Amino acid sequence: MGTPRTLYDKIWDSHVVDQLEDEAYILYIDRHLVHEVTSPQAFEGLRIAGRKVRRPDATFAVADHNVPTKDIEKGITDPESKLQVDTLEANTAEFGVPYFSMTDDRRGIVHIIGPEQGLTLPGMTIVCGDSHTSTHGAFGSLAHGIGTSEVEHVLATQTLVQEKAKNMRVTVHGDLPPGVTAKDVALAIIGKIGTAGGTGHVIEYAGDAIRALSMEGRMTLCNMTIEAGARAGLIAPDETTFDYIKGRPYAPKAGAFEQAVAYWKTLNSDEGAKFDTEVELDASELIPYVTWGTSPEDALPITGSVPAPSDFADEGKRGAAERALKYMGLTAGMKLSDIEVDHVFIGSCTNGRIEDLRAVAKIIEGKKVKSTVNAIIVPGSGLVKIQAEDEGLDKIFEAAGFEWRQPGCSMCLAMNPDKLAPGDRCASTSNRNFEGRQGQGGRTHLVSPAMAAAAAVTGHLTDVRELD
Amino acid sequence: MEKFNKLTAVAAPMPLVNIDTDMIIPKQYLKTIQRKGLGKNLFAEMRYNDDGTEVEDFVLNQPAYRNAEILVAGDNFGCGSSREHAPWALLDFGIRCVISTSFADIFHNNCFRNGILPIEVSPEDLSKLMEDAERGANATISIDLEAQEIRGPDGGVIHFEIDQFNKHCLLTGLDEIGLTLKKEDKVAEYEETRKMQQPWL
Numbered sequence: 001m002g003t004p005r006t007l008y009d010k011i012w013d014s015h016v017v018d019q020l021e022d023e024a025y026i027l028y029i030d031r032h033l034v035h036e037v038t039s040p041q042a043f044e045g046l047r048i049a050g051r052k053v054r055r056p057d058a059t060f061a062v063a064d065h066n067v068p069t070k071d072i073e074k075g076i077t078d079p080e081s082k083l084q085v086d087t088l089e090a091n092t093a094e095f096g097v098p099y100f101s102m103t104d105d106r107r108g109i110v111h112i113i114g115p116e117q118g119l120t121l122p123g124m125t126i127v128c129g130d131s132h133t134s135t136h137g138a139f140g141s142l143a144h145g146i147g148t149s150e151v152e153h154v155l156a157t158q159t160l161v162q163e164k165a166k167n168m169r170v171t172v173h174g175d176l177p178p179g180v181t182a183k184d185v186a187l188a189i190i191g192k193i194g195t196a197g198g199t200g201h202v203i204e205y206a207g208d209a210i211r212a213l214s215m216e217g218r219m220t221l222c223n224m225t226i227e228a229g230a231r232a233g234l235i236a237p238d239e240t241t242f243d244y245i246k247g248r249p250y251a252p253k254a255g256a257f258e259q260a261v262a263y264w265k266t267l268n269s270d271e272g273a274k275f276d277t278e279v280e281l282d283a284s285e286l287i288p289y290v291t292w293g294t295s296p297e298d299a300l301p302i303t304g305s306v307p308a309p310s311d312f313a314d315e316g317k318r319g320a321a322e323r324a325l326k327y328m329g330l331t332a333g334m335k336l337s338d339i340e341v342d343h344v345f346i347g348s349c350t351n352g353r354i355e356d357l358r359a360v361a362k363i364i365e366g367k368k369v370k371s372t373v374n375a376i377i378v379p380g381s382g383l384v385k386i387q388a389e390d391e392g393l394d395k396i397f398e399a400a401g402f403e404w405r406q407p408g409c410s411m412c413l414a415m416n417p418d419k420l421a422p423g424d425r426c427a428s429t430s431n432r433n434f435e436g437r438q439g440q441g442g443r444t445h446l447v448s449p450a451m452a453a454a455a456a457v458t459g460h461l462t463d464v465r466e467l468d
Numbered sequence: 469m470e471k472f473n474k475l476t477a478v479a480a481p482m483p484l485v486n487i488d489t490d491m492i493i494p495k496q497y498l499k500t501i502q503r504k505g506l507g508k509n510l511f512a513e514m515r516y517n518d519d520g521t522e523v524e525d526f527v528l529n530q531p532a533y534r535n536a537e538i539l540v541a542g543d544n545f546g547c548g549s550s551r552e553h554a555p556w557a558l559l560d561f562g563i564r565c566v567i568s569t570s571f572a573d574i575f576h577n578n579c580f581r582n583g584i585l586p587i588e589v590s591p592e593d594l595s596k597l598m599e600d601a602e603r604g605a606n607a608t609i610s611i612d613l614e615a616q617e618i619r620g621p622d623g624g625v626i627h628f629e630i631d632q633f634n635k636h637c638l639l640t641g642l643d644e645i646g647l648t649l650k651k652e653d654k655v656a657e658y659e660e661t662r663k664m665q666q667p668w669l
Contacts, residue, residue, distance in 0.1 A: 150578075
């Protein structure tokens, strides 16, 4: 028996091609996902150097950030957005990379369609020029965001030069109470360890509460891992994972699938494996979370109040809190549930999956969006949209007064026409509440889909457990 | 990529924690298909008023710091997105070195791929350097990558750590892709083995 290894150690070991220097290794990449914003300069680099894409068959492209969610048949009107999407289409054609076009039903946010198509499999290394690539770790694959120079490196060589990260384990014991979701778990963890808490680490999530999560919930949690500073989150694959993968278009077919599952079952941390950092939470103590400031670590239970800068011992945090209160237009001491919103955004790679939409439908069925609130729902992919419509969810949304849109990244980062105006305040199921993230001067409160639905109905941040 | 060895320059102080990539380069400027030209939009939402005029008290708008080549910033610099537009914007403005107590992982990697040196120092050293930077154009800071040293305006020396691979890449301005392509036979060998072990991939 060798030294006990973590899940991260195992995936790392099985992908090392060579060691370059002390701490630098060449790591093989199994799947490379590409989108329009972070790839044009990489393809241009290949062209200038006369290089090819080493494995187009392991590469997959889709446009998501710039795509409009209304009147898509009219195409993109913003000339810069259009150029970026057209450039991706031309580059994928030139280099032979598979691509879902803007009119394909299978298009959508890259981190939604990877798993949906079976492109994401346990034990893989997966990269994409997007920090929320951590999403795919929900399948027990080592997945993280990279910069454009690294995108070019992977396109040319199918490898990355990497240093090994440290191991962190976050164990969530017990059962989640009703009304508390994977998003709340993520915000609770980030609130506890901070946005730099996971820097230099890969986080493995463990414990009964994690095992009980659906694949959608696991993806939400791993997606938010980057907001805790860790590039990658991991959950050991199990029957829930295998059931999700089986039968998907790019998943291994019968025969190969059983062989793959036998291997995937070995992908877990050994008894006694060493973690550099351990964090533990008790699920039964969690309640729904919201953010009040401009960093995901500014997360508190909905029953709490807006903190004062003087509540922070650290000088840097005190300064940040002062700036955040000013930007957010909030007064220390006010109850979080008294914060009024004029926008609700449901969607993104964090919470744009079918389970998220079902959670929203459950809350708002038979209710109305408050007249002062502008509420939109943007499905994460074309297939999520079709499924939601098959289940009649769109009828529930529209009857309640939500706008039902076409898929894309949308108001999560406002690169397309969906954005907040200065001073607008939004309850959002997305992942970042940074200054200007959803539109210059816009104010974001991060919440779960159920909490966003509750806020749409009441017009203020609301404890979904108390909604009649 | 431009080499980095020694640099003596004005350092701009930004004593704010969690300076994220959306602050460094707001998303409306990510629609470019070029690497160059982003310097004018660096920190755009903090640097310009709505009418496009400069925010007077923003550090890089002050005469002393307009030619800054070093940033001294609060903890967790570069958190958020993987956009390499952040280091591209810094570089295009003229910043070659950022000093902080910690950096977000992806941003940290992206700096090295673009000839920018991110230096991690202790909180005590950061406060000292922040004070130095606040003295403006009369107080330049010197960086010596080979010796792994920061020299303040008063002659005080701070030693910093850096991994040897990244140091080597910066000192030589190395084309990393070219380097990996030299190992192509090893990659091919790996692919052959994997094909047998995990045929479903």
